[in-house]
Amino acid sequence: GLEMIQQKCQPALDAYLAKEIPDLAAADEALYEQTEWATTWPWPIEQYLPVLHLARSKGLPLIALNTDKDVMDKVKQQGLEALTDQEKQKFVSDPQGFIGAVRDQGFKWYTEMVILPGYERQAAAGMLGPNPTQRNFFAARILWDEAIASRINSYISEHPKELVVALVGSDHVKHGFGVGWRLERLLGGDGSPIRDDGTDREKKRDPWDAPVKNILLNPTAKESGSYGVPKLNLVIGYAEKLEYLRPLADFVWFSKSPRVSLISRMMDPIN
Structure with missing residues (x-):
């Protein structure tokens, strides 16, 4: 994808x-x-x-995943309220879960550490059009990830035996709170797509055994949220409880051997 x-x-x-x-x-x-x-x-x-x-x-299939540009531009300027019913149906297959996801404590941390810095960068570069606001940028960003996850979920429902590999930007992968997190929500406990009527939503599974895996390609220390020392920050914690810790990704993949100093050889117990 x-x-x-x-x-x-x-x-x-x-x-x-x-x-x-x-x-x-x-x-x-x-x-x-x-x-x-x-x-x-x-x-x-x-x-x-x-x-x-x-x-x-x-002869491999490819899936176009992104939200249509005219829709995204509209949301960046006017917010989610500007979406038509047809657009909501196309890009948000699970409205209840879409709205509820923003209340997750970990996602709030992810918003502060990943999404909002992205707003500052893009606004400074003039990429957000006239009169950008954090509120509308946030709306566009969560719609972006939800639309991609919804499209993948739809494809899986039509091709349940196929493996889907989605190529997305690193901010949509970090700490599992981007596309993968939303796709996990859309998938039932056994990895099958959630039905349109929202049933099976209460199925529970071990998040470490989820059918969705996040692979981060060639991350830098800064991209991992490590600013003090040039080492990857492999885990984040947004609460004292161990179960609330989130890894940087399920896998970190380097095209060539990284600098020795980038990854700790003797990791602390949490990492």
């Missing part, structure tokens, strides 16, 4: 994978235009071509 492509652009992605344009370079260019890449994603498509080319050559 690809965070960088709007859900409405799924037909363009399907055509690309079906090789409707046989020439690869021409197909890449068509996908770039048809997905509105230049106006919807800040990083060059060239960074993602290895994934796209692999899927095209191997």
Whole structure:
């Protein structure tokens, strides 16, 4: 699944994978235009071509995961109240859980440490349009993650035996409070999708044995919330109780060996 492509652009992605344009370079260019890449994603498509080319050559399905840009722009300026009923139905499959999630104590910490600093960075860079507010940015951000999780949940319901790998930004992975956390909520206790009527919501399972795993690629010390020393902060605690501690991710994956000083060789018991 690809965070960088709007859900409405799924037909363009399907055509690309079906090789409707046989020439690869021409197909890449068509996908770039048809997905509105230049106006919807800040990083060059060239960074993602290895994934796209692999899927095209191997016949692997790809899922367009992101909220449509016009909807996201509207929420950034006007908040969730601006969503139409049709848009709510498309991007939020579990309204009850979506609203209730923001009351989670750990998510409140995640908002303070991850989401709001993102607002400051993007507002300073002029990425949020005229008159941005923290409130609307927060609304857009939780809709972003919920829409991605809802789309993955929908795909799993149609393809229950398939493994889904979603490529998303690191802030949507850290400490399990991004897309993965929301997808876990949408999945039943046995890993099957929650039904539209909201039943089976009371199923409980060990969060360490969840069907969703978060993998953080090439994190830096700063990205992990460690500012005092150049070491990864592998766990966060937002309460004194041990069960409320959250790991940085289920797995940390490095493309090449990290600096020796980045990871403690002898970890404290909590880490």
